[in-house]
Amino acid sequence: MQINPYIFILPKTPTAIVWNYKNHKQYELNLEYSVRLTKLIDDPKIFDNSNPIDTQLLEAEILTDTPSPPINWGWDELSKIFHIGTKNIPCDQMPENADEWASIYLDHCTKTLSTPPPPDRIHKHKADTPLIRLPAPINLSENSLQSALLTRKTCRSFTGESVALQTISTILYLCLGHLNERANNVDESIAKGLEARRSSPSGGGLNACEGFLYAKNIDGLKPGIYAYNASEHTLSTVNTQLKTALGQVLSGQHFINELPAGLFITCRFDKLWWKYEHSRAYRMAYVEAGHISQTYQLVATAMGLSTWLTGAFTDNQVESLLGFEENNPEQVLFFVGCGKSDGQVICRELKSLLNNRG
Template sequence: MHINPYVFILPQPPAQIVWNYKEHTQHELDINYSTRLAQLINDPNSFDNNNIIDTQLLEAGILTVSKTDIPDWGWDELSKIYHVGTQNIPFEQPPQNIHEWSRQYLEHCTDVLATPAPAASRTHPAPDERIALPEPSGPTGADLRKTLLDRKTCRSFTRTPVSLPDLSTLLYLTLGHLHERIPDDSSAPGLTARRSSPSGGGLNACEGFLFAQNVSGLSPGVYAYHPAEHSLSLTNPLPDFALGNLLCGQHFINNLPLGLFITSRFDKLWWKYPHSRAYRMAFVEAGHLSQTFQLVATALGLNTWLTGAFADGPVEALLNLEDSPEQPLFFVGCGVSDGQAMCQELRDLLERQAVRP
């Protein structure tokens, strides 16, 4: 007898939950079942066909008759649980044709809309606390092919400020609710706002916090962006330490004029998509927005840099998101750069190593 390699155990007093993350099944074990499972983990050969607990653990898939071969996994168990556990969305009855899909999807949306939707905006600053941004403009007539070829990740930025009109254009085309787009008549109530990037279920679950160090016409600080009103509100002053301390020691970025922390409103995703696979969509949407930001910045003549490496705790505190269903996922920034993919200090180090005998 063998222990199923695709289970993990969660202590939830007074019981423990055994979760088969591959099959999306959970079982609650009392002290007797938990004790017996611990004995079988220590000695699988002690399985007893006459023991009702043993046979029920086998029927539940917690035990297996034959050993389960699992593919090699190069990361830790947590990443494997996430990947495997978000595979294969469970269907009670998978749709067999377009008519069944339409009926099931309509029923799902009807059920979702019958429950209260999360707040459209995660913050509600008073009108006098909002900073209206200039009307976005340009880049008009930008050549897409040239923009894609020119986009480059740079790691050496000057202290040249970014203009407020360019910031306005960046935020509007990346995160703004585009008033030029006519809402689709088939959109569900409350889901008519549209951005330039796609969003799972039309939820626009991602938001943005501006980290402004050197923007002309805007005081340095951390600002929440409000896409419906195309405005900012101050969240916190800049921290009294370098940006690199937030971004896992990447101090070559300390001169970056501005950056955008892309967050996700998990509560929006939970509302429409209760299956854990929706967690993947949070990162996918953040990736869409990151690429849009970079292309707009490039078309404006700015260079870009991006990272998923940051200190979650300090960033959550800076954005006032501690213990919140809204969480930071990614960071992307832009400014004037010398175009170098490596910072000068790293280039100097490589040169010194190259001349050593």
């Protein structure tokens, strides 16, 4: 007898929640059951078929009499729990054909829409500061997508030269903006209130990701942090005090301090919670952020700028920079920036060290 390797225990007074994250089942154990399980964890050999608690723990698959093969996993337990725990979404009724899928999905959407979706976010910080109207985006129709795809690369050496506000306006609009060009291309399957369309796909069409502009050297825009309002194509002033170097909040990557502009990509988890109850939707948040990041890089590249991106940052410092309150359902997922560069993939400091070793 042994303890199932796919469980974790969450203390939640007055019970202990035993979570089998592989088969998506949870059990509440009172004190008597918790004490017995603790003894079995200490010594599984004391399992007793005549003990009703032991047999119930076995039936619930908290205990197992089948040896489990070693799990091939190179990261920590937390990442393993998340990945395995979001596999194989529980499904009471698996559709056997397209008609059944359509019926089940329609019922799900009808149930979801019985409650209103979370409202669009117009950032409340610096409410005394008027919205900043962005200039009209530049038409990139003559630029080659193939050229942008072939040219795009991650650079780590930026000159600090300023970037035009219209360039930033174009990048924001094509990455996060609600595209006016698609306003008349909405079919009957789109629920009221969810008609807005972006250039990147989004789980459930919810457009859960948002963006905060990091502005250090943008012509016509004071340095600071600005929330991008996708529906209006405007900026709300969030923070005009860039006292901390960008590299300091991005896990010490100080080679990027001269970056003139960037975008913190966030996700409104409350939008995903509204439609998708299962935690697998958490994966979709990062997928959407990845789509937006790639679009940002391609647009910036098409406009003659170099790009850099990272998922390494000190969350609480970034949240403070963005004015997030504790337990905010909007969370920071990624950062991508652009500017003029000498095209070096390796930063000057690292390149110097490598040259000296040679």
